C-alpha cells in the first residue's frame with residue numbers, strides 16, 4: 001500500500017464512521033424524543049454530535065502527519081492555501097510528495113525512515 005492509498009483509505013473510513021454516527025444519532029433521537037419539534041430534534045442531534053466531531057478532528061489531526069518526518073500536513077496545507085480556503089483537495093491531491101522531507105506519496109507506506117508504520 002502506498003502512502004497515498006493509506007490516506008485515501010483513512011479518509012474513507014472516517015467518512016463511513018461520520019455517516020454511521022450521524023445516522024445513529026438521528027435514529028436514537030427519533031425513538032427517544034418522538035414528540036419534539038423538528039428544530040429541537042435537530043438541535044439535540046447537533047449538540048450530541050459535537051463530541052464525536054471533536055474526537056474525529058483530534059484523531060484526524062493526529063493521523064494526518066508525514067509517515068517519515070511527522071510533519072503536520074494540515075498545518076502545511078493551511079500555510080499554503082490559507083485558513084479559509086475553498087480548496088477542498090486533500091494533501092495527496094495537492095502534492096506528490098511531502099513538502100518537508102520529500103518522501104513521495106507513491107512510495108510504500110511501511111518504508112518510513114525508522115521502519116515502523118503509524
Ligand SMILES: [Zn+2]
Pocket residue numbers: 066067068069070071098099100101102103
Ligand atoms: Zn515528510
